[in-house]
Amino acid sequence: MEMGDLLIRAADLSETLSTSVERLVGRVDRILSEENIGYIRANLQNLSQLSENGAQSLKTLTTEVQGMIQQASRTLSDVDSLVVENRDDIRESTRTFKALTQRLDRLSLTLNQAISENRDELRNATTAFRQGAQKATDLIDHMNNRVNVTGDYLEETMANLVEISDELKLLSSQLRKQPWSLIYRGKVKENETIH
Secondary structure, three states: OOHHHHHHHHHHHHHHHHHHHHHHHHHHHHHOOHHHHHHHHHHHHHHHHHHHHHHHHHHHHHHHHHHHHHHHHHHHHHHHHHHHHOHHHHHHHHHHHHHHHHHHHHHHHHHHHHHHHOHHHHHHHHHHHHHHHHHHHHHHHHHHHHHHHHHHHHHHHHHHHHHHHHHHHHHHHHHHHOHHHHOOOOOOOOOOOOO
16 A cells, blocks of 8 residues: 555544544533533432441341340340250150150050051951940830820829829818718718717
């Protein structure tokens, strides 16, 4: 390439660079306009206020968390003291619970064995119990029916007994007043007397 061509090219590049710089300066001017600078300033102030509020909130939160940590530390210390004080009781309770669990396991195994060994007898006993219960139910139903039937006869009998009782009272009263009427078959008037 020759020098002239290089100069022409340099002039073109210089012009392109100049145009690009002018556009860049225009854009920077628009970005740095008073309106945008005011907007940026307001946003920075809001950001500053938010930072202050955030710092205050963070400080409050930190204080609360520290209080919670202190409370948790005291609680853990109390629990630790209780565990230390009751360690022997806790161990004994754990041993007792373990022993009971082992006994229950053995009892469960024994019951399972007894049930499996006596399954037929248990089934027979259950069947016999059901049959006995059914017979008892049938007997109770039969007795209820008999009571219902006999109840009517009992009511009639009771009514007759009440009537007989009334007549016996009347007879007793008459015999007190006129005892001779039992011997004497004729009717004696109340005012008459026998000599």
